[in-house]
Amino acid sequence: MKSVNPILMGGKEVLPLIEGGKGVAISTGVSAGHWSAAGGVGTVSIVNADSYDVHGHIIPQVYHKKTRRERHEELIQYAISGGISQAKIAREIAGPDAPIHANVMWEMGGCEPVISAVLEQAKGTITGVTCGAGMPFRLSEIASQYGVYYYPIISSGRAFNALWRRSYKKNPEWLGGVVYEDPWRAGGHNGLSNSEDPLVPQDPFPRVLELRRVMRQYGLDNTPIIMAGSVWWLSEYEDWIDNPDLGPIAFQFGTRPLLTKESPIPQAWKNRLRTLKQGDIYLNQFSPTGFYSSAVKNSFLLDLKARSERQVSFAKEPEGEMTVPYEYGARGRVIYVTSTDREYIEQWEQQGFTQLLLTPDNTYVFVTPEQAKSIQKDQADCMGCLSMCRFSNWSQHGPEYTTGNRPDPRSFCIQRTLQDIAHASGDNADYIVDNNLMFSGTQGWRFGSDPFYANGFTPTVKELVDRILTGY
Numbered sequence: 001m002k003s004v005n006p007i008l009m010g011g012k013e014v015l016p017l018i019e020g021g022k023g024v025a026i027s028t029g030v031s032a033g034h035w036s037a038a039g040g041v042g043t044v045s046i047v048n049a050d051s052y053d054v055h056g057h058i059i060p061q062v063y064h065k066k067t068r069r070e071r072h073e074e075l076i077q078y079a080i081s082g083g084i085s086q087a088k089i090a091r092e093i094a095g096p097d098a099p100i101h102a103n104v105m106w107e108m109g110g111c112e113p114v115i116s117a118v119l120e121q122a123k124g125t126i127t128g129v130t131c132g133a134g135m136p137f138r139l140s141e142i143a144s145q146y147g148v149y150y151y152p153i154i155s156s157g158r159a160f161n162a163l164w165r166r167s168y169k170k171n172p173e174w175l176g177g178v179v180y181e182d183p184w185r186a187g188g189h190n191g192l193s194n195s196e197d198p199l200v201p202q203d204p205f206p207r208v209l210e211l212r213r214v215m216r217q218y219g220l221d222n223t224p225i226i227m228a229g230s231v232w233w234l235s236e237y238e239d240w241i242d243n244p245d246l247g248p249i250a251f252q253f254g255t256r257p258l259l260t261k262e263s264p265i266p267q268a269w270k271n272r273l274r275t276l277k278q279g280d281i282y283l284n285q286f287s288p289t290g291f292y293s294s295a296v297k298n299s300f301l302l303d304l305k306a307r308s309e310r311q312v313s314f315a316k317e318p319e320g321e322m323t324v325p326y327e328y329g330a331r332g333r334v335i336y337v338t339s340t341d342r343e344y345i346e347q348w349e350q351q352g353f354t355q356l357l358l359t360p361d362n363t364y365v366f367v368t369p370e371q372a373k374s375i376q377k378d379q380a381d382c383m384g385c386l387s388m389c390r391f392s393n394w395s396q397h398g399p400e401y402t403t404g405n406r407p408d409p410r411s412f413c414i415q416r417t418l419q420d421i422a423h424a425s426g427d428n429a430d431y432i433v434d435n436n437l438m439f440s441g442t443q444g445w446r447f448g449s450d451p452f453y454a455n456g457f458t459p460t461v462k463e464l465v466d467r468i469l470t471g472y
Contacts, residue, residue, distance in 0.1 A: 001471035010149040010176035015039040020254025021103020023047030024418035029086035033093025034461035046083030072384030076110040083118035087125040106134030119146040140171040149176030155191030157214040182229030187441035189291040228252035230443035235471035255441035268429035276445040288391035296438040310366040312341040357409040378413035385415035
């Protein structure tokens with residue numbers, strides 16, 4: 001294994017080991033501060049991060065206003081307060097000179113006012129901003145305004161080329177690096193394009209090589225590329241290190257820091273990670289963002305998968321093969337379905353899935369009455385956590401603040417489920433973890449097979465960084 005040497009990033013010499021940002025109370029100031037103190041670059045998430053009262057207790061993010069627009073403003077204030085709190089904690093742990101990055105999601109609700117307010121009110125704590133989940137054209141403008149480096153998260157050289165030509169060329173001096181997040185391997189939301197097959201992963205090496213080619217044509221020969229997406233052992237990337245064709249390379253670790261002593265995730269979540277097997281990570285398209293995302297195949301995702309499978313097309317009058325009448329609801333409304341779908345419907349109703357919910361694609365999904373109530377409540381309680389949401393039809397753009405589309409019951413409230421799993425506790429913590437969204441990179445199953453974690457060992461962040469430096 002080649003030695004891993006420091007590189008220059010954002011004006012500082014650091015180990016080429018970056019903590020991946022994980023939103024909604026997962027990448028905290030504690031984990032980020034210790035990662036930076038160990039010589040790498042720690043990352044705090046300011047996507048609805050936790051803030052604290054005077055006694056140090058987490059302030060629950062409860063929404064009191066009546067309208068979505070008003071609740072959206074509440075959400076922005078929670079995000080700003082939480083982002084500032086976590087940045088300050090990270091700085092206190094890491095010390096005055098260590099790099100601290102803040103991670104935001106471009107398509108999160110209120111991204112621009114949140115990151116601007118955090119950078120303004122927490123001056124001196126954050127040295128870089130990483131941002132993905134969309135095309136963050138204004139990232140360079142915002143970062144340069146506050147004198148911090150920016151790190152766009154992209155999944156192809158083509159995406160970076162578009163960002164550079166439209167915006168980043170105006171602020172090249174603040175480009176600290178480019179994060180290549182592999183769309184087949186990374187946890188959370190992924191940047192698969194319409195031309196890429198989600199079931200056929202591509203080798204990341206030629207894709208990163210193409211990204212470097214694009215960067216070199218703009219004079220960015222020495223700007224680091226950060227490889228992200230289920231990096232586990234550096235020994236598996238030995239041909240990347242000190243490779244003159246790739247130029248300066250760093251590696252981002254998002255999944256592995258979940259299982260450390262400083263990681264804030266509940267113990268039930270940590271325990272679940274140790275049980276994962278190969279194939280337990282599921283690249284799916286249920287997210288209300290519309291992006292593909294990678295998560296553990298638990299009861300939550302299996303329910304979403306089954307919900308979409310209990311779906312039929314219909315006609316209001318006999319049409320084509322849809323000639324079989326189906327009567328539903330208290331008022332005995334009639335639609336027409338195929339004979340095959342009518343047989344499926346009978347089976348679903350026998351299993352308790354008697355409630356129909358209409359989708360934007362003019363189909364019906366069948367759920368239990370309890371599921372229908374839960375879905376409709378989550379849609380009604382929407383607080384605008386995304387710029388646009390297909391689950392609730394929220395849009396942060398006025399004057400109507402709606403996408404104009406029908407809410408999609410095949411999706412889910414991502415804010416609620418991520419808050420629930422992040423703060424799972426008590427006797428039902430295992431149930432909460434199994435029934436909420438658990439993001440993971442595709443290599444998450446290796447917790448159960450990597451000898452580093454044998455006999456229930458949980459490392460500190462420093463022990464994990466030291467281990468990674470050995471190549472494993």
